[in-house]
Amino acid sequence: MTEAVAGAGNERPARGQLRAALIVESFALLSEKGMAGFSVAELARRLKVSTAAPYRHFRNREALLAVVAAQAADELTRTMETAASAAGPDPVDRLAATAGAYVRHVSDRGAGLDVIFARELRPLRDADLARAGRGLMTLLLDLARQAGHRDPSRALLLLEQLFCLAHGYITLDAADFLTFSRHSPEDVATRATDAATALLRGNAT
Amino acid sequence: MTEAVAGAGNERPARGQLRAALIVESFALLSEKGMAGFSVAELARRLKVSTAAPYRHFRNREALLAVVAAQAADELTRTMETAASAAGPDPVDRLAATAGAYVRHVSDRGAGLDVIFARELRPLRDADLARAGRGLMTLLLDLARQAGHRDPSRALLLLEQLFCLAHGYITLDAADFLTFSRHSPEDVATRATDAATALLRGNAT
DNA sequence: GTCTATAGAGCGATAGAC
DNA sequence: GTCTATCGCTCTATAGAC
Numbered sequence: 001m002t003e004a005v006a007g008a009g010n011e012r013p014a015r016g017q018l019r020a021a022l023i024v025e026s027f028a029l030l031s032e033k034g035m036a037g038f039s040v041a042e043l044a045r046r047l048k049v050s051t052a053a054p055y056r057h058f059r060n061r062e063a064l065l066a067v068v069a070a071q072a073a074d075e076l077t078r079t080m081e082t083a084a085s086a087a088g089p090d091p092v093d094r095l096a097a098t099a100g101a102y103v104r105h106v107s108d109r110g111a112g113l114d115v116i117f118a119r120e121l122r123p124l125r126d127a128d129l130a131r132a133g134r135g136l137m138t139l140l141l142d143l144a145r146q147a148g149h150r151d152p153s154r155a156l157l158l159l160e161q162l163f164c165l166a167h168g169y170i171t172l173d174a175a176d177f178l179t180f181s182r183h184s185p186e187d188v189a190t191r192a193t194d195a196a197t198a199l200l201r202g203n204a205t
Numbered sequence: 206m207t208e209a210v211a212g213a214g215n216e217r218p219a220r221g222q223l224r225a226a227l228i229v230e231s232f233a234l235l236s237e238k239g240m241a242g243f244s245v246a247e248l249a250r251r252l253k254v255s256t257a258a259p260y261r262h263f264r265n266r267e268a269l270l271a272v273v274a275a276q277a278a279d280e281l282t283r284t285m286e287t288a289a290s291a292a293g294p295d296p297v298d299r300l301a302a303t304a305g306a307y308v309r310h311v312s313d314r315g316a317g318l319d320v321i322f323a324r325e326l327r328p329l330r331d332a333d334l335a336r337a338g339r340g341l342m343t344l345l346l347d348l349a350r351q352a353g354h355r356d357p358s359r360a361l362l363l364l365e366q367l368f369c370l371a372h373g374y375i376t377l378d379a380a381d382f383l384t385f386s387r388h389s390p391e392d393v394a395t396r397a398t399d400a401a402t403a404l405l406r407g408n409a410t
Numbered sequence: 411g412t413c414t415a416t417a418g419a420g421c422g423a424t425a426g427a428c
Numbered sequence: 429g430t431c432t433a434t435c436g437c438t439c440t441a442t443a444g445a446c
Binding site (some may be wrong): 034036037113114117118119124157160161163164165166167168169171172175176177179191192194195197198199200201202203205 | 241242252318322323357365368370373377381382383397405
Binding site (some may be wrong): 015016018049050053054056057 | 411412413414415
């Protein structure tokens, strides 16, 4: 259904659909080039519109990225909720599954914590992005609490460990560091989940 | 002694010293802007030479970065050797200290595994960079072996976990994600070391 | 709402003077 | 070995036509 907006082969979007198409295609571009390599001009080229067209819908590059980041946070929250539910009743399994789901989701969609909490989007003080970011953190803190970390600052430290681990897998995979033993994106997610499980086990004792 | 080459306040380097000064200053620039934000023009500006001058010493941007990356790998190897020695006889402590030293070193120097094994430097097939990268991996595999992981492919997986964790701390710290509880760079290194210890503990059982 | 055209900036890299 | 000057490219963003 996203194809109805953006087109599988990047057909030019129907009139009035450019705003939505820009957001859809932004994820693909982020996934390929990362945040630093993201450009509005490239985005316009892919959608076969002029470089001026995007600026009818977003004040500037940052405003577009803020909308994308907010949507990324919402998506991520839903994906992790689902993964936690599917992982069964053990709260440690649920947390580990969340970390694995993070890796899978970000390697797929290209926008993770680095985009959602990006330094360069902070000055915007975008209300929707702030809301989405808080929603994500709330879910994570809740999962950590259920895993027995009732002290919030302890829970935060555990989450920090867990998501530094998961994010490291994404970053070093993108940098081709994991090429040694890498077979598929799914493979990386599996290894990240295993690592998360070990990390949680080590914190329990 | 590096100041003798680059100058504390970025004085223009003495004639014949530009090549060395370019390498020194590259670390500072990488540390501030990261690999994507690194530019030869900016480097020249900081050293108060023309934008053409660096190209007398390096064929292009990538050739310069390859030399920097090779030196970064050598430095990192030495730093980690030292940290492992200082950590005492327990091989698990030694590995954890290595991860912490990685975080400390990279947050200081700006060039970690992402630079050393960067995708964009791979096509160069630079012999010195390859040597330095192998040296780094050899040290790490050796430390993993001493920690009881005699199967090389098992050892590789453990190292992968450990350095994805450490690198995640660097990346998310750079993205300002750790701002919540962050006090100093040293603080981040300490937390990374704690996380590494937990991860190793979880792998032991 | 989209286009063409353009201003203005930064970068990589080269030519030729000194 | 360093300079000035310049080319060609990409990017962000705006003005004005349609």
